[in-house]
Amino acid sequence: VRGASRQDRSPPMLVGRFPEGGTIAPGDSLELLFGEGMERVIPVGFWVGTDSTQALVGEWHWPSPTRLVFRPEASLSPGEYRLRGRGWLLADRAGLALGDSLVDLSFEVMAPDELAAFGGRVVAPGAIWVTARSEKGRYLTRADSVGAYLFEALPPGEYAVHAFADVDGDGIHGKGQREPYAPAEPYGRRPALVELAKGQVVEDIDLECR
16 A cells, blocks of 8 residues: 655644733733744734734844744833734745734733832852743843842733753753763752732842752
8 A cells, every 4th residue: 555645734823922912011022933843034024004003113033943033123112002913924844824814912011110020049050040931921031140130120920930050051951861961950940939019129039959
């Protein structure tokens, strides 16, 4: 029995977007996440300006084949935003256009005095990276030479916080391996979420990496 290969004709799909409603800080980027690897083209003229949507000016880049990031040319002013993008400008590696022909985003940009901040100190050897993650996004910062770190201009909400010692200097948490043997890089996670209200600053979120 001869087998016949069939060409994949399923269009790629959008599996996530940031923000997806809710609030963001004026300097935050916008992100689109895809269910498969995409052709890394820059979608010139992506945003559609209408009576009810804004066409933002900025730069696109692909951190990975499944993640497209848009950084506005200038920090967004406080207020509500409704965006619509031409999804058909994006295609996978087989040339199939995105299944979502139009991509909608809506969110609110908070005023600077409504944003929150938190920081603390991480006990770990060498260079230290700290991550704060919430339903509104993921934020990354590097601790200083004594392990002190600070996240500023965050939308209020709940944040999971973790850190790792970047022993090999590649900026990625190494989980270790058997062959050839390499130990996992020290890692620490705060058991409880950090809860931030509007304008709140918390300074004692300490962690230890082991």
